[in-house]
Amino acid sequence: MRFQRCFFNVLFLLILVSCKTEQQAIEKNERIAFIADAHLSDIFGTFQDNDYKGIPNPVTGEYANIRTMGSQLQSTRIFNENYFAFIAALEDISKKGIKIVALPGDFSDDGQPVHLRGLKRILNEYTEKHGMSFFITTGNHDAVKPFSQDAGKTDFLGQGGKEQIITSSRTQLTVGENELEPIVTSDIQNWGYKEMTQEMADFGFFPQKNYLYWETPFSNYAYEDYTFDKALEESPLDKRTYAIKNTNLFLPDVSYLVEPIKGIWLIAIDANAYVPVEKLSGEKDNPKDFSGASIGYNNVLLYKSHLVEWVKRVSAEAKKKGKLLIAFSHYPMVDFNDDASKEMKAFFGTDKMQLQRVPVEAVAQSFADAGLQIHFGGHMHINDTGVRTTKKSNTLFNIQTPSLAAYMPGYKILTIHSNTEVEVETVIVASVPKFSSLFPFYEEEYAYLEQLKSPKIWNKNILKAKDYKEFTEWHLEELTRLRFLPQDFPEAFLASFAKLSGKDLLLMNKEISEIEKQLSANKLTTQDFETWTGLDMIFDFYRLRNAGELAVSDIGSIRLKHYQMVCEQLEKSNNEKFLLWSKIVHKTIQGQPSNHFKIDLKTNKIDRIAP
Secondary structure: OHHHHHHHHHHHHHHHHHHHHHHOOOOOOEEEEEOEOOOEOOOOOOOOOOOOOOEEOOOOOOEEOOEOHHHHOOOOOOOOOHHHHHHHHHHHHHHOOOOEEEEEOOOEOOOOHHHHHHHHHHHHHHHHHHOOEEEEEOOOOOOOOOOOEOOEEEEEEOHHHOEEEEEOOHHHOOOOOOOOOOEEOHHHOEOOHHHHHHHOHHHHHOOOOOOOEEEOOOOOOOHHHOOHHHHHHOOOHHHOEEEOOOOOOEEEOOOEEEEOOOOEEEEEEOOOOOOEOOOOOOOOOOHHHEOOOOOOHHHHHHHOOHHHHHHHHHHHHHHHHOOEEEEEEOOOOOOOOOOOHHHHHHHHOOOOOOHHHOOOHHHHHHHHHOOOOEEEEOOOOOOEEEEEEOOOOOEEEEEEOOEOOOOOOEEEEEEEOOOOEEEEEEEEOOOOOOOOOOHHHHHHHHHHHHHHOOOOOOOHHHHHOOOHHHHHHHHHHHHHHHHHHHHHOOHHHHHHHOOOEHHHHHOOOOOHHHHHHHHHHOOOOHHHHHHOEHHHHHHHHHHHHHHHHHHHHHHOHHHHHHHHHHHHHHOOOOOHHHHHHHHHHHHHHOOOOOOEEEEEOOOOEEEEOOO
């Protein structure tokens, strides 16, 4: 009996130690960096089938293959300088000693061979020199269609400041009277899944010997009997396909789960959902049979519902085994407009402001109830945090990682303090070596546009930017002027709002005597509101929408207070557009913590960390 008691006591202690070891498997303060929407173009890359190497820098003589400044300022992303920003971010991450880096999609310009080779070279360099491990997942720009297709751009910068066409098929494009002779190279086509994943195979898409565990939604082995050989056998793309409903077509899904270090499970969700066209060609692997994947999770629920079931299974296993599950994918799972999407649809229209990309509530509900708690997304080039709690009391934190190719340029660091406590910090990439080295090219472009008296001429002051952050701010300002205002904003609203002073807006519905007490309490006067106009408020709205809390230092807390007071007055307006605008701005100002915060996964509480 005494022996039996001793035996069972030892056994009990062993079980306790085993459980304790499993719960403490995560090394304290382990960090993961997230870089979304790098949109890397290898501006110094060379073509394998054409000796064209771009044009020489007027100052340094170094050849580069870049897009025009005009094209950058009409796009929600920078095409050229983000090359230097990506390297600056990786340098910063390496200096911080962070070894795991996740890229939630749109890591490339458009999945072109020349750019993917360049990205692979950079990632391999940081792997070899700094011991980093990179894990990537697909975005709508990495595989524009599921299969390779001819493609090209008409807006590369050519000799004399003119636009240069570079295409994979000359028959695609018509050469205009004043255009340079097109450059034809297969290196500018859009690769599909097969070619893209082969090039980027070492970065999570396929198992590696140093991974502790790796699986896909289609794997047949269990964690307990995992071997690298088993994973390798089940990793080919032809074993990772799903059926497209109402067709006889199958498409690849390159989602994967990886345990890079003990106790942490990274789940990379391939949320590219390609919708079949109404009339299929009947040809094998025809890219024209599918639309692009930019809508994101709304189409995942319709076409890739197997991912919800897989996440549910993985979440249950993670909980059972004491693993911390961190999800990342390209697309947001929660409304990224600080829950102002309803008002924005009424104000701008449902087809404006990329509102078609807002995930329906069923997305967050489905993945939260499947067990996800933390998800890092990208796609929208914004800094934001969205929180959703379901009827079953499950909470999902959707963390939108800003793009390095837009205002505010940055990346996220996740610090894991324990299985139930994590910290998220946003790092602004403000200082970027060589960011202005391409400016001499743009001087030539500007001179050419000036000579043509082009109506598309841009503000040359962008070339006075002191650092990369200021450059991205100029980019947003010009993008707002050249694209957002004419395309998104209701004309009548702009005409009646843009030129009004802050004072006009503050007093629109009340006499000054009625708000003097409120002004006095905030140590303000009506004269303070004369320093800005409705147009300034619109631009600051875009800064807030892009950068969240990161924009506060640029706008200023006093100006934000002005906007809040004006919104309070406009909410009493009889003008429906003014009323909607006030609600949109107010919600944008009052968003969830998005700069530096901590999350308690046990209580589902999120708290700001003071700067």
